[in-house]
Amino acid sequence: MKSLFKTQPLKRKLLALLMIISCSVLLLATVGFAASDWISSRGDLYDRMRYQGNLIGNNSLAALTFGDRAAARQTLSTLSSEDNVVAAALYDHAGQRFAAYRKGPLALPATPPAQATGEHEGALYIVQPIVHDHETIGQIMILSELSNWQQQQVQRMSVVLGLFLVSVLVASILSDVAQGVVTGPILNLANTARRITKTRNYQLRAEKLSRDEIGELADDFNEMLHQIQSRDEELRSIQAQLEEKVQERTAELEELTRQLEHQAFHDTLTGLANRATFDNNLMTAIHYAQRRGSQLAVMFLDLDRFKEVNDTLGHGVGDRLLVEMSTRLHNCLRQSDTLARLGGDEFAVLLMDADVDATAEVAHKLVQAIDHPAVIDGYNLQVTTSIGISLYPCDGTEASALLKNADTAMYHSKELGGNQFNFYVTEMNQRTERRMLLESKLRDALSKQAFTLCYQPKWNTQSLRIAGVEALIRWFDPEEGFISPAEFIPLAEDCGLIGEIDDWVARQACRDILSLYEGAEPELSLAVNLSPALFVNEDVYRRIAGTLEQTGFPAHKLELEVTETLVVSEVASVHEQLSKIRQLGVEIAIDDFGVAYSSLSRLKQLPLNTLKIDRSFIQDIGSDQDDEVIVRTIIDMAHNLNLKVVAEGVETEQQYQFVKRHHCNLVQGYLFSKPVPLAELARLLQQQSCSREPLASIPHR
Amino acid sequence: MIGAPSCNSGSSRRPQQLAFWLLLCACCLVLCNRALADPQSEKISHIKAAFVYNIAKFVDWPAEVTASRSSHFVFCYYREDFLGRGFDSILGKQVQQRSVQKRVVEAIKDAPACDVMLIPESQLDRFQHERALSRLDPALTIADLTQPGTRESVHDKAIINLVRDGRGIGFEVNLNHAKQSGLAISSELLKLARAITP
Numbered sequence: 049m050k051s052l053f054k055t056q057p058l059k060r061k062l063l064a065l066l067m068i069i070s071c072s073v074l075l076l077a078t079v080g081f082a083a084s085d086w087i088s089s090r091g092d093l094y095d096r097m098r099y100q101g102n103l104i105g106n107n108s109l110a111a112l113t114f115g116d117r118a119a120a121r122q123t124l125s126t127l128s129s130e131d132n133v134v135a136a137a138l139y140d141h142a143g144q145r146f147a148a149y150r151k152g153p154l155a156l157p158a159t160p161p162a163q164a165t166g167e168h169e170g171a172l173y174i175v176q177p178i179v180h181d182h183e184t185i186g187q188i189m190i191l192s193e194l195s196n197w198q199q200q201q202v203q204r205m206s207v208v209l210g211l212f213l214v215s216v217l218v219a220s221i222l223s224d225v226a227q228g229v230v231t232g233p234i235l236n237l238a239n240t241a242r243r244i245t246k247t248r249n250y251q252l253r254a255e256k257l258s259r260d261e262i263g264e265l266a267d268d269f270n271e272m273l274h275q276i277q278s279r280d281e282e283l284r285s286i287q288a289q290l291e292e293k294v295q296e297r298t299a300e301l302e303e304l305t306r307q308l309e310h311q312a313f314h315d316t317l318t319g320l321a322n323r324a325t326f327d328n329n330l331m332t333a334i335h336y337a338q339r340r341g342s343q344l345a346v347m348f349l350d351l352d353r354f355k356e357v358n359d360t361l362g363h364g365v366g367d368r369l370l371v372e373m374s375t376r377l378h379n380c381l382r383q384s385d386t387l388a389r390l391g392g393d394e395f396a397v398l399l400m401d402a403d404v405d406a407t408a409e410v411a412h413k414l415v416q417a418i419d420h421p422a423v424i425d426g427y428n429l430q431v432t433t434s435i436g437i438s439l440y441p442c443d444g445t446e447a448s449a450l451l452k453n454a455d456t457a458m459y460h461s462k463e464l465g466g467n468q469f470n471f472y473v474t475e476m477n478q479r480t481e482r483r484m485l486l487e488s489k490l491r492d493a494l495s496k497q498a499f500t501l502c503y504q505p506k507w508n509t510q511s512l513r514i515a516g517v518e519a520l521i522r523w524f525d526p527e528e529g530f531i532s533p534a535e536f537i538p539l540a541e542d543c544g545l546i547g548e549i550d551d552w553v554a555r556q557a558c559r560d561i562l563s564l565y566e567g568a569e570p571e572l573s574l575a576v577n578l579s580p581a582l583f584v585n586e587d588v589y590r591r592i593a594g595t596l597e598q599t600g601f602p603a604h605k606l607e608l609e610v611t612e613t614l615v616v617s618e619v620a621s622v623h624e625q626l627s628k629i630r631q632l633g634v635e636i637a638i639d640d641f642g643v644a645y646s647s648l649s650r651l652k653q654l655p656l657n658t659l660k661i662d663r664s665f666i667q668d669i670g671s672d673q674d675d676e677v678i679v680r681t682i683i684d685m686a687h688n689l690n691l692k693v694v695a696e697g698v699e700t701e702q703q704y705q706f707v708k709r710h711h712c713n714l715v716q717g718y719l720f721s722k723p724v725p726l727a728e729l730a731r732l733l734q735q736q737s738c739s740r741e742p743l744a745s746i747p748h749r
Numbered sequence: 750m751i752g753a754p755s756c757n758s759g760s761s762r763r764p765q766q767l768a769f770w771l772l773l774c775a776c777c778l779v780l781c782n783r784a785l786a787d788p789q790s791e792k793i794s795h796i797k798a799a800f801v802y803n804i805a806k807f808v809d810w811p812a813e814v815t816a817s818r819s820s821h822f823v824f825c826y827y828r829e830d831f832l833g834r835g836f837d838s839i840l841g842k843q844v845q846q847r848s849v850q851k852r853v854v855e856a857i858k859d860a861p862a863c864d865v866m867l868i869p870e871s872q873l874d875r876f877q878h879e880r881a882l883s884r885l886d887p888a889l890t891i892a893d894l895t896q897p898g899t900r901e902s903v904h905d906k907a908i909i910n911l912v913r914d915g916r917g918i919g920f921e922v923n924l925n926h927a928k929q930s931g932l933a934i935s936s937e938l939l940k941l942a943r944a945i946t947p
Contacts, residue, residue, distance in 0.1 A: 110937035113803045119941060181806045182846055 058234060062227040070219035078212040085204055090172075093132065093197055094165055097174040097190040100130060105178035105188045108138055112146060112178060112186040120147035132192040134171055138178070139187040146186060152193075160187045170194060233262040237269055250277035315389040317367055318374035326388035326396050330447040333386075333400055337440055344440045345407040347397035348454035349377070349414065352432040352466035354393035355541065359580040360614045360622070361427060368424045369431065376417040380410065396451065404439065404471070411435050411469035419467055432467030434458050436476075443472045456480045487543055489525055490536055494548055499523050501556055502723035505732065506575070506694060506714045509707060514736055515714055516573035518609065519557035520723045521549065537579075546579040551591055553577070558601035560726045564733060572733070575607040575637060580614040586621055589628040596632065603633030607658065612641050615654055623654060630655040637694070642682055651689055658714075659686045661707075663697025666717070670702045683710045793895070794835025796918055797911060801832070801891055802839040802849065804909060804920065805865050807938035811931045814887045815845065818862060822847035825854045825863030828872045831893055857883045865889045868907055870896055877906040887931045891920075908932065912943060919943040 053061065104123055111119035120138050124147055127133045137148040137156045148156050154168075160175045161168065171191040178186045233256075240254040250273055256266045313325040321329065330346065337344050351373060358366030370393065377395060378387050386398035397414070399407055418433040436457025444450045457472040459480060464470070493499060503517035523531045540546045554576045561570045582588050596603050608629065614622060615638050626636055637658035642665050661682050668675035679695070686693045695707040698717030707715055724732065801824065810818075822844040824836070830853050842849050844864075854860040857879045866888045868876050873892055892907030895918055908926040912919050922942040927934050939945060 107937070110807060110935070110941045113806065114800070114941050116941055181844060183806075183843070 058238075059227055059231045062231055063223055066223035066226055067216075067220055070223055071216055074212055074215045074219060078208055078215075082205055082208050085208070086201060089197065089201065089204070093172060093192060094174055096132070097172070097192050098176060100127065100133060100136075101174055101176045101188045101190045104136060104138075104190070105176065105186075108147075108188070109178065109180045109185065112138060112140060113180065115140075115146075117147050121149065123147075124149035127190070132196055133190055134193045135191040137189045139189070141185050143187070154191060156189070156191075160189050167194075172197070230262075233257040233266060237262070237266055240269075244273070250280050318371050318389050320374055320378070320395075321386055321388040323388065323390045323396075326386060326390065326398065327447055327451075329386045329388075330398055330450065333398055334440060334445065334447060334450075336400070338445075342401050343403055345397075345399040345402040345410075346438050346440070346450040346454045347395075347399070347407075347411060347414070347469070348390075348436045348438075348451065348458040349395035349397065349433050350458050350462060351393035351418070352434055352462065354431050356580060356611070356613045357429055357431065358393075359584050360611075360616065361425075361429075362621075365424050365427060365429075369422060369429055372422045372424065373418055373431070373433075377414055380413040380417050385410075396454070402439075407437055407439065408469070408471075411437055415467060415469055434461035434466040435469035436461055436472060437469060438472040453477075459483065483539065486528075486531065486536060486539055489528070489531075490523075490540060490543065490545060493523060493525070494545055494552070497552065498525075499549070499552065499556075500725070501553065501560060502725055503557075503560075503729045504716050504723040505721045505729070506573075506716045507720050509695075509704075509712050509715050512720070514572065514732060516575060516607070517561070517729060518575040518577075518716065518723075519553055519560075520577075521553050522723075541579060541581055546581050547585075547591075550577070550579055550582060551595065554592070554595045554606075555599055558595060558599035558606070561605075562599060562601055564726070564730055569602055570605050573605050573607050573635070574601070575609050577639065578608045578610050580611050583614060583622055583625055586625060588625050589632075592629055592634055593632060596634075604635070606633075607635040607637050609637045609639040609660065612638050612643060615650065615656070616647075627655050637692075640696070642678060648685065648689075651685075651691075656689075656691055658692040658694055660694040660696050661712075663717075666695050666697045666703050666707070667699070669706045670700070676706065679707065680710050683707070683712050687711065791834060793918075794832050795838045796835075797893065797895065798832050798835040798837075798839050800911060800918055800920065801865065801867060802842065802844070804891065804938060805844050805889060807935035808889050808927075809933040809935075810845075810864065810887055810889075814931070818847070818864065820847055821850035822864050823862055824849060824851045824865045824867060825860050825888070826851065827857075827860075827866055827868040827876050828853070828855055829869040831869040832867065857885050860888070861886050863888045865891060866907075868892045870894050873906045880906075885930075889930070889932055890926065908934075914943060921945070 053064075056064070104127065107123045107126070108120050110116070111123060124136050124138065127136050127149055128151065133149075134151045135149060135154045135156055137160075138146040139160045140146045143159045145156065145158055150156065154171060157168070161173070164176065165172070165174050167173065168191060171193050173189055173191040175187055175189045177184045178188055236257055237254050240252055244250060244252050253270045253273060254266045256263050256270075311322075313322060314320065315322045333344050336342075351370075354366065354369065357369060370389070374387070374389060374395070377397070381387055381397065381399075384400050386396075388396045388398075390396050397410070399410060402410070414435060415433055418431060421428045421430045423429070436454045436459065438444060438450045438453035438457060440450060443453045453472040453476075456476040456479070457470045460476045461468050461470045463479065470476075500522045502520045502522050504520055505514045506516040506518060507513065508515045521533055521537075523533070523536055525531055537546070537549075540549050557574055557576055561572060561574050564570065564572075578588065582591065592606075592608065595601070596606070610626075630636060635657035636655060637660055638656060639660050640662040641659045642662045659682060661679055665675045665679050665682070669679060670676075683693045692713040693707075693711075694714040694716060695703070695712045696716055698704050698707065698715045698719045700719060703717075704715060704719055721732070805822070805824075826832070830836075830851070832851075836851050839849050840851075852860075852863065854863065854866075857876070860866060863886070866876075866885070868890060870893055876890075889909065890907040891909045891911060894910045894912050897913075905923055905926075908923050908930060910921040910923075912921055920942055921944045922934060922939060924934070924945060
């Protein structure tokens with residue numbers, strides 16, 4: 049019951065409580081009223097009977113006093129007009145019935161009852177004394193029938209019951225109204241709270257229906273809603289910001305994922321497929337070709353001289369050049385072909401359903417596409433490509449074999465001067481194997497310092513005395529014999545060993561020359577070659593300074609020969625590094641000048657000391673007038689720029705006379721001397737010091 | 750006044766006959782006393798005493814008179830105690846909360862404190878005569894006219910006359926006398942009176 053009550057709505061609870069209270073009060077009031085009325089009416093009846101008794105008694109005083117029964121009966125008979133009285137009797141002072149009156153068959157007692165009031169044979173009675181002059185002269189007994197009184201009581205009870213029912217009805221109506229008044233604001237609050245819970249709309253407000261505690265509760269509730277709304281809006285704002293940030297982060301992550309996915313399968317710089325994608329496509333293509341019995345071609349491309357560009361002009365220019373070249377390559381291929389950048393300046397091409405002729409045609413297009421200058425950052429850069437081609441299935445059935453053979457063929461193209469393509473043939477592997485063998489031997493030789501130095505003397509053009517020497521590295525392998533620098537220097541550059549080799553050459557040459565003079569300052573100037581690759585790391589200055597410090601060689605007697613392509617690059621760091629080197633007192637010469645189209649302004653800006661005219665120009669003196677003009681012009685220009693000029697590769701008297709006639713400062717070449725070991729150089733110097741004649745004239749004379 | 754049968758002997762006519770009648774009356778009185786002394790006459794005396802007593806209870810005296818009276822309610826016999834031992838039945842009772850007492854007075858002037866004046870039929874004339882000469886304080890005058898023959902003549906000398914009513918005793922009320930005396934007689938009493946003289 050208690051739990052049933054708890055589950056009822058507040059409205060019903062309150063209504064039930066009000067009804068219970070109202071009905072209880074009404075019932076109590078009704079019962080009280082009925083009891084009071086019953087008692088009161090009974091009392092009234094008794095009072096009336098007493099009154100009647102008094103009246104009859106008083107009127108019977110004389111009759112009783114004088115024993116006049118007739119008069120007494122006559123007096124009693126006056127009660128006949130009283131509806132309620134059914135009998136009456138007078139008793140004398142002795143208690144004997146003196147006179148009686150009956151309206152019905154009711155029997156009267158012979159003596160008066162002891163009780164003053166009570167019931168006798170279903171009738172109410174009263175007995176009271178008759179007093180006259182302070183003396184009880186008798187008693188009177190009045191009997192009143194109950195039926196009338198009971199009927200009257202029933203009528204009254206009916207009225208009371210009717211009133212009770214009407215009161216209950218009114219109470220229920222008033223209770224309903226009262227509970228509405230009380231619960232209305234509460235239900236309104238509850239409905240508002242429920243709507244807010246359902247709709248989550250915190251802009252809703254509870255209507256204030258009263259100014260009592262519930263009204264204050266509505267105010268507090270609304271204030272609470274206001275705070276919730278404010279906090280909700282704040283949270284929404286924060287949530288929106290968070291969502292925005294999450295979206296941004298998600299977009300960033302998606303973009304990053306896309307980039308990572310792209311990077312995983314594409315080259316970051318050029319956007320071409322990377323090695324992994326190429327390998328995957330190649331394997332797929334092999335399976336495809338296996339099923340269809342078709343051919344496919346794998347090309348391995350390498351850009352010739354790209355390393356020089358990259359080393360001299362910097363990675364930025366190199367990267368842009370790679371992008372340009374990749375675009376050109378891409379434009380030559382079909383949609384079904386795969387072009388990938390394998391790394392550095394190496395590219396690979398996969399041609400589907402390609403026979404030899406079609407492959408050759410495509411390779412030719414690729415070579416042609418690369419073989420014209422590209423303008424990058426104002427530089428007119430000329431690179432070529434070397435392509436090696438392997439075919440499935442004749443050159444291999446595995447992806448790795450095909451790629452390796454194409455790489456071999458590419459090296460073959462490179463060895464042939466580049467700017468060409470070659471199909472793989474079995475013999476090519478031998479070269480590759482030799483290259484790998486040489487790389488291994490090179491590392492071994494470097495660790496064992498198995499290199500030797502020869503010195504190419506530089507002769508004063510006029511006096512023909514040795515003014516300086518150019519240190520040249522020589523490598524004698526017990527198995528291979530002498531290995532040309534033209535073969536192992538590029539290999540060392542490719543292997544990243546050139547820095548150590550150049551350092552060794554510089555240190556050893558300085559020590560050798562110093563050894564010639566036994567601690568005195570050398571009269572000869574020493575020139576050593578410096579790879580452009582060293583300038584990439586911007587530590588050339590420290591390397592040279594370290595060498596000078598370690599050997600004690602005078603800086604002004606040291607000359608570093610750098611390539612013209614390094615000088616041509618307008619990279620600011622090159623200028624800075626050369627300037628630092630010059631500040632050490634070391635002179636700087638441009639080797640093989642004239643092949644890289646240096647500009648005068650550039651030459652003027654750089655801290656140079658010497659130009660060495662490329663041997664290709666010197667060799668054509670006497671046979672090519674253009675080259676003679678070039679040589680003459682270079683010499684004049686160098687002098688105008690206060691630069692010394694060295695003619696390389698002077699092998700004939702005519703060549704010597706030409707450069708001498710045009711006031712070239714120094715000459716070197718087989719006309720005067722081949723590169724000689726240190727001992728031979730010492731002998732030459734000894735010979736020169738003992739003779740006043742120029743040494744160079746001796747052999748020719 | 751409506752008379753009731755009386756038993757008194759009448760008035761003297763001549764002086765020489767007076768002694769005779771006095772003697773006769775004495776004889777009669779002796780005979781009456783003898784007669785009263787018997788149980789029947791004693792019962793009548795008791796009834797008369799009860800009548801007198803009860804009547805007194807239904808009469809109201811003026812308040813100033815009651816206040817001036819003593820604590821005894823005095824029944825005075827005018828010259829004759831005609832109730833005799835009958836009075837003993839009411840002796841010790843009270844009227845108006847005053848104990849009953851009896852006294853025999855010889856003259857009206859000797860009866861200033863009498864609440865009730867009981868007058869035998871034989872003394873009515875004398876009483877009337879004396880009253881005409883002297884003033885009587887307010888008192889209920891009751892004349893005993895119960896003797897046979899007393900109702901043959903009109904007696905209106907007392908306020909109440911005790912008379913014969915068949916075998917019983919009744920009474921008559923003279924309201925004029927009552928009014929002149931300043932007494933108020935209860936209507937209840939009047940309802941039982943045989944005759945009422947306004």
